[in-house]
Amino acid sequence: MTKQEVMEYLESKGSAQTRKIYYRHGARDPFFGVKVADLKLILKQTGKDQKLAEQLWESGNSDAMYLAALMADEKSISKERLRSWVKGAYWYMLSEFSVAAIAAESPYGWELGLEWIKESDEMIASAGWATLSCCISLFPNDSLDSAAIEKFLENIEQHIHQQKNRVRYAMNNFVINVGVHMPALSPRAQQVAATIGKVEVNMGNTSCAVPLAGDYIKKCIEKGRLGKKRKYARC
Helix, strand or coil, rough: CCCHHHHHHHHHHHHHHHHHHHHCCCCCCCCCCCCCHHHHHHHHCCCCCHHHHHHHHCCCCCHHHHHHHHHHCCCCCCHHHHHHHHHHHHHHHHHHHHHHHHHHCCCCCHHHHHHCCCCCCCHHHHHHHHHHHHHHHHHHHHHHCCCHHHHHHHHHHHHHCCHHHHHHCCCCHHHHHHHCCCCCHHHHHHHHHHHCCCCCCCCCCCCCCCCCCCHHHHHHCCCCCCCCCEEECCC
């Protein structure tokens, strides 16, 4: 498929109701308001297509940008391309979900996550924490830097409530991922969750809520999910 064909498809799948929802969450024009489920349908026709993904991202259309990250080839996307994409990821669905996920699946996930969490820009920093969380959910635990992760937990325990809005959300999610996917560090993650308690995040004019990390980890453990890894970060 060509870029023009994809854009025409996206326009046909857009809806006023979905646009309204996305606006409340932080999207801005241009975008059509396409549900993620409809974005995934087109992947059955295109498969992974890095060239087309780059063209779609460069359109500046939020629906096309999200689709681009789903379509990107994690084996061929470059580190420089991911750095470029994270700078353009202006709202959390792009920063914390699409870019973070493809970054984590690429060979550069952990490296870029470490780089991005140091940025002063809220969306880039939150993308960094989300990328590290995705890596924790994907990578074998013996390949992860447990000492570094323990230091991150300590940092979150001490400083989360002073961070920028979406960074607080991503840090809270980092604690959850450590608690669920790393059995050896799960007790420490639960301790941190208890210390930080409820994390206040402005979710805009939406019904979304920030999960209590301790409760979330506990429920996952009760369901037998402790230590289980995900196959893919993108969804």
